[in-house]
Amino acid sequence: MKSAKTLAVAGLLSASFAMPAAHAGATLDAVKKNDAVKCGINTPFPGFANQDEKGNWSGLDIDVCRAVAAAIFGDPNKVKFTSLTAKERFTALQSGEVDMLSRNSTGTLSRDTGLGLTFVAPNYYDGQGFLVKKSLNVKSAKELDGASVCIQSGTTTELNLADYFRANNMKFEPITYEKLDEVTKAFDEGRCDVLTSDQSQLYSNRITLKDPEGAVVLPEVISKEPLGPFVRQGDDEWLKIVRWSYYAMVEAEDLGVTSANAEEMTKSTDPNIKRFLGMEEGGDANLPLDKKWAYNIVKMVGNYGESFERSVGQGSPLKINRGLNALWKNGGLQYSPPFR
Amino acid sequence: MADPNLSATPPQAISTLPSKPPFWNDPQKRALVFQILLVIGIGLLLWFIFSNTLHNLDKRGIKTGFDFLDRPAGFGITQSLIPYTEASTFGRTFLVGLLNTLLVAGLGIIFATLLGFAVGVARLSKNWLISRVALVFIETIRNIPPLLQILFWYRAILPLLPGPKDSISLAELFYLHKRGFTLPSPLFEPAFIWTFWAVIAALVLAFIMSRWAKARREKTGQQFPVVWTAVGIILVLPLITFFLTGSPLNWDIPALSGFNFRGGLTVIPELTALLLALSIYTAAFIAEIVRSGIESVSKGQSEAAASLGLRPNRTLQLVIIPQAMRVIIPQLTSQYLNLTKNTSLGVAIGYPDLVNVFAGTTLNQTGQAVEIIFMTMLVYLVISLVISLFMNWYNKRMALVER
Numbered sequence: 221m222k223s224a225k226t227l228a229v230a231g232l233l234s235a236s237f238a239m240p241a242a243h244a245g246a247t248l249d250a251v252k253k254n255d256a257v258k259c260g261i262n263t264p265f266p267g268f269a270n271q272d273e274k275g276n277w278s279g280l281d282i283d284v285c286r287a288v289a290a291a292i293f294g295d296p297n298k299v300k301f302t303s304l305t306a307k308e309r310f311t312a313l314q315s316g317e318v319d320m321l322s323r324n325s326t327g328t329l330s331r332d333t334g335l336g337l338t339f340v341a342p343n344y345y346d347g348q349g350f351l352v353k354k355s356l357n358v359k360s361a362k363e364l365d366g367a368s369v370c371i372q373s374g375t376t377t378e379l380n381l382a383d384y385f386r387a388n389n390m391k392f393e394p395i396t397y398e399k400l401d402e403v404t405k406a407f408d409e410g411r412c413d414v415l416t417s418d419q420s421q422l423y424s425n426r427i428t429l430k431d432p433e434g435a436v437v438l439p440e441v442i443s444k445e446p447l448g449p450f451v452r453q454g455d456d457e458w459l460k461i462v463r464w465s466y467y468a469m470v471e472a473e474d475l476g477v478t479s480a481n482a483e484e485m486t487k488s489t490d491p492n493i494k495r496f497l498g499m500e501e502g503g504d505a506n507l508p509l510d511k512k513w514a515y516n517i518v519k520m521v522g523n524y525g526e527s528f529e530r531s532v533g534q535g536s537p538l539k540i541n542r543g544l545n546a547l548w549k550n551g552g553l554q555y556s557p558p559f560r
Numbered sequence: 561m562a563d564p565n566l567s568a569t570p571p572q573a574i575s576t577l578p579s580k581p582p583f584w585n586d587p588q589k590r591a592l593v594f595q596i597l598l599v600i601g602i603g604l605l606l607w608f609i610f611s612n613t614l615h616n617l618d619k620r621g622i623k624t625g626f627d628f629l630d631r632p633a634g635f636g637i638t639q640s641l642i643p644y645t646e647a648s649t650f651g652r653t654f655l656v657g658l659l660n661t662l663l664v665a666g667l668g669i670i671f672a673t674l675l676g677f678a679v680g681v682a683r684l685s686k687n688w689l690i691s692r693v694a695l696v697f698i699e700t701i702r703n704i705p706p707l708l709q710i711l712f713w714y715r716a717i718l719p720l721l722p723g724p725k726d727s728i729s730l731a732e733l734f735y736l737h738k739r740g741f742t743l744p745s746p747l748f749e750p751a752f753i754w755t756f757w758a759v760i761a762a763l764v765l766a767f768i769m770s771r772w773a774k775a776r777r778e779k780t781g782q783q784f785p786v787v788w789t790a791v792g793i794i795l796v797l798p799l800i801t802f803f804l805t806g807s808p809l810n811w812d813i814p815a816l817s818g819f820n821f822r823g824g825l826t827v828i829p830e831l832t833a834l835l836l837a838l839s840i841y842t843a844a845f846i847a848e849i850v851r852s853g854i855e856s857v858s859k860g861q862s863e864a865a866a867s868l869g870l871r872p873n874r875t876l877q878l879v880i881i882p883q884a885m886r887v888i889i890p891q892l893t894s895q896y897l898n899l900t901k902n903t904s905l906g907v908a909i910g911y912p913d914l915v916n917v918f919a920g921t922t923l924n925q926t927g928q929a930v931e932i933i934f935m936t937m938l939v940y941l942v943i944s945l946v947i948s949l950f951m952n953w954y955n956k957r958m959a960l961v962e963r
Contacts, residue, residue, distance in 0.1 A: 307924050314622060314929075335927040336622035356819075367819040368739060373916070374924030378635045382646035385636075393820065394636035396921065397910045406910075409719040410738050411829070413819045453621045 247319055247451075247458035248508060251292060256300045259285035260318035263303045263399060266424035267532035267540070268324050268344075277301050280531040284322040284343055284449055287465040287521045291513040296520040305398050307374040310335050313450060320462055321450040324418065326376045336453045340463045342446035343524075345544035345553050346418040348380050350438040351426060356413060361440040365390040370403045370412035372396070380443040381416050404428055418445045423538050461507055468514040470556035471496060472523035474547055479522040482515060496559045514559070524554060613930060628926045629654070635921055637912045639828050650922050657917035658939060664834055664913065665900040665943070671839035672899060673892075676846025683851045694847065701844035707905050709841055714833035714909040724820055735814060735821065741832065742814045745825035749808035758801035759794070766790040830911035834903065842899045846892065853888035854880060885958045893951035897944050904940075914939060 251257050261281055262269040268281045286296035304312050304323060313321045314336055324346075325331075327339030352358050361384070371378055373396040385392045395412050397403045404425045407415040415425060419441065426432050449466070451459050472478070475493050477485050486497050494500040498512040510516070521527065525547075532540045546552025583589040617624050629651035636646055641659040644652060683694040701709075719738060722728065727737035735742040766789075773784035802809070814824025857880050865875040904915040919936040923929055 307920055310924070310927055311929050314620065314927075331927070334623045336617075336620040365818060366822065373910075373921045378921065379925070382634055382636050386646055392636065394638055395910060396638070396912070396916070398907065398916075398920065402910070405715075410723050411719070412739075454619075 245455070245457050245508075247455045248292070248461065251319055254300070255293070256298045257285060257289045257292065258300045258302065258317070258319045259288075260302050260304045260309055260312050260321040260323055261285065262323045263305060263401075265324070265400060265421070266427065267420065267536055267538045268424070269303075270531075278531070280344060280527055281322040281324055281449075283469070283521050283527040283531065284462075284466055285320070287469055287517045288320065288462055290516045290520040291461065291465045291468070291509055294510060294512075294516045294520075305374075306372050307398055310337060310450070313337060313452060316452070319451070319458070322448075324420070324447040325450055326418075326445045327448055327450075328376060331450075337450045338453050338459055340449040340451060340459065341466055342448040342553075343466055344420065344447040346420050346445035346447050347441035348377050348416060348443040348445055349419040349422050349441055351407070351415040351417075351422045351435055352413060352438060354434050354436055358438065361438050361442070362388060362390075364392065364414055366392070367414050368393040368395055368412040369414045369416055370395045370397070370407045371416055372400055372403050373398055375417075376443070376445065377417055384442045400425070401428075418447065420447075420532065420538075420540060423540055424532075427537055457508070461509065464507065465513075465517060467556040468496075468517045468559075469521065469524040469527060470547070470554050471559050472514070472518040473525040473554075474549070474556060477518050477523060478526055479519055482519040486515070492559070617930065623926075623928060624931070626931060628922075628928055628931075631926075633922065633925070635925070637917055638910075639831065639912050650926065653922050654914075654918050654935070657912065657914035660911070660917070661900075661903050661913040661915075661939075662943070664831065664838070664903045664906065664911070667835055668838045668842065668899050668903070669896050671835065672842035672846055672895070675839060675843035677850050679843060679847035680850025680854070683847055684854060698844045698847050701840055702848075704841075706837060706841045706902050707908060709837040710834055710905055710909060713836050714829065718829045718833055724816060727816075733813065738829070739820065740826040740828045742821045742824050742826045744811040744813050745823075747810040747812050749810070751805045751808035754805045755798050755802045755808070758798040762794045762797040765797070766793045769793070828911075830906065830909050833909055834906045834911050838899055838902055838905075841902075842895055845895050845898075849888055849891045849895065850884075852891075853884035853886075856887045857883045882958065886955075889951060889955040889958060893948060893955075896947050896951065900943055900947065901940060 261277065264271045265279075267279055269277060269279045270282075271277055282301070285299045285301070289298045290296040292298075302312065302318050304318075304321075309321055309323055309325060310331070312318050320340075321337075322343075324344065326346075327342065331337065332339045350361050350364070352364075358364065364385075369381060369392050371381060371394055378394070378396065381392070381394070393412075395406060397406060400417075400421070403415060403417075406412060407425075408429050415422065417425065419437065422437050426435055426437070429435055449462055451462055472482075475485075475490075475496060477493060477496070482497070485493055486499050488494060488497075491500060497515040497518075498510075507513070522530075528542065528545060529535045532538045533542065542550070542552055544553050546554065548555040580586070583593075614624060630649050632647055633650050633653045634646055635653075637644055637653065637656055639660060640656045641663065642652075642655060644656050679694050679697060682690050683698065685691045685694070721736060721738045724735075724737045724739055727735035727742070729735050733744055769789060770786050773786045776782060776784065812823045812825075814821040814826075816822075820826075861879050861883065862875050865879040866872075870878065903913055906913045907916045907920060910916065914936060919932055923932045926932070
């Protein structure tokens with residue numbers, strides 16, 4: 221049996237055979253053995269996955285990977301990043317090439333139920349919009365009948381676009397590319413009139429255009445795009461580690477704990493904060509992690525607000541407002557279940 | 561020299577020979593047994609791989625099966641040879657992608673062959689300039705990877721064209737712009753079917769005529785102007801039908817409205833770039849094949865033909881080309897196969913071929929990688945086998961018949 225299996229592996233489809241078995245705890249064991257979290261991320265995408273000259277990654281999606289590494293190893297740099305296109309991303313996760321995906325992917329019913337994957341939680345609430353050249357004098361998406369639309373293939377955007385035009389009885393010519401920068405280049409060169417994507421992407425695409433001022437984002441938002449990490453189905457322990465690592469960032473902002481004051485906060489008298497930072501019994505969950513895992517995340521990566529502002533918010537060239545991504549108490553949707 | 565043993569042994573030999581040796585000592589039977597065992601072994605291995613894949617996919621909660629082919633696709637495709645809307649099924653996207661692949665492959669093979677033969681003959685020209693130009697063309701094109709050439713046309717050349725609003729226009733009928741080449745498209749009225757049948761009838765007639773002319777020539781030696789008669793039949797018969805049925809053909813003239821041209825037919829720049837790059841790239845190889853084919857026919861052949869009194873073009877037609885084809889065809893086959901497989905590079909510029917539409921978008925929307933990649937590989941395999949079979953058949957026909 222064993223030799224037959226080896227043969228089969230060598231034969232074909234090695235990826236689908238060589239996957240680690242999906243029993244609970246297997247992913248964490250593998251991660252510990254590799255001494256790194258293998259994280260699938262976007263090809264460089266301003267704000268969410270930036271790469272500097274030295275090859276270091278930063279950004280909103282990157283911080284989720286780093287938070288998981290900080291929770292497990294107490295070291296946010298124990299992450300091995302793999303850049304994936306929209307088309308490759310789910311296959312890479314299914315086949316075990318990466319342990320988690322943090323690549324602004326929309327959680328949908330079909331993806332959550334049909335791909336053998338689980339959507340973790342939305343770390344960015346987005347919606348699909350349209351970017352057009354100012355010179356076209358278009359004020360609303362309803363005026364786009366007959367337009368050529370540039371779009372990234374294999375995305376929910378592709379489906380929403382078709383639905384929107386069908387619902388409004390308009391025609392369009394879809395021009396699809398595999399990579400985001402190809403889409404942007406085609407729009408820049410005039411191959412299409414409109415570029416459609418999640419609004420966050422539109423803002424980050426706009427700053428890479430030759431003439432950013434010459435393009436505007438139309439007011440219509442035509443879909444709900446809850447973006448967030450995915451993990452493989454069947455390893456609940458791993459799902460919980462990733463999910464709660466992200467919640468820890470949100471909860472930290474909620475409690476007012478930042479990377480700067482985390483040390484100080486351990487002396488806080490507030491039982492919620494003490495529990496959260498692992499200073500008091502009852503805070504540490506039944507996760508196979510260090511007692512101070514949440515403290516490590518906040519100290520080393522920062523809370524959600526810090527991560528947002530430096531990646532896509534006012535501290536970045538994108539200057540995106542918190543909007544839907546503000547904390548629940550500030551009128552947004554970011555909300556963490558209680559840490560108790 | 562009488563040996564008593566000699567007379568004693570024959571009866572013995574006769575009695576032992578008919579009793580067959582055991583089958584493991586019979587090389588033929590032994591080989592058969594081994595072959596059956598091998599086939600069973602391979603079958604078991606394949607079954608193991610198949611069931612193991614299914615089992616593993618199932619264990620991971622990944623959907624399997626081909627049900628997705630009946631589900632609505634929900635995304636748009638730029639170019640489709642058959643009616644396609646966002647409400648069509650994934651099975652339909654497979655067909656659309658397949659036809660788009662075949663379109664590029666078919667047109668590419670035609671263009672590459674024409675250009676390749678022209679350049680190959682030019683390479684042998686006695687004119688120094690022509691043969692050098694052909695040489696430089698071949699050596700440059702052959703040595704640049706096809707993907708780069710596709711990107712060159714798509715990213716460097718085609719974007720230089722003006723936008724749809726300032727198109728280069730010819731007689732207000734043809735427009736060349738960044739988003740393609742727009743031209744009037746034919747609108748067939750129902751009565752046009754008669755013209756179509758007339759073309760078929762004319763082709764059949766021309767074929768019968770050529771058979772008759774050949775038979776007559778072999779019998780009597782008399783020549784008949786086959787080519788001109790055939791051209792006459794094929795042109796005149798449909799034309800007469802066309803006018804008799806009241807010219808049932810209109811043209812849909814493109815006009816600029818809103819963002820793009822409405823009406824007419826637009827050849828998308830992705831197709832143009834892919835076709836240009838692949839045709840030129842493959843033509844460079846075909847040119848060398850043609851040259852080698854022609855040079856393989858020894859000089860004595862053309863001298864012999866000349867001494868028989870054949871004119872140079874008849875020599876080329878009757879003596880050189882039939883012999884050169886024997887060398888050319890097998891190599892041509894592999895170039896056609898290369899071109900067909902290279903069409904999948906169109907994914908780099910967003911040409912909606914099988915790899916892009918089916919193994920790309922459809923795979924991503926359904927997540928059923930194993931089925932989709934399997935179907936895609938199977939399609940390329942079948943296309944390649946069909947081309948090979950056709951070329952082998954053609955090669956047999958063209959091969960030197962030794963009498």
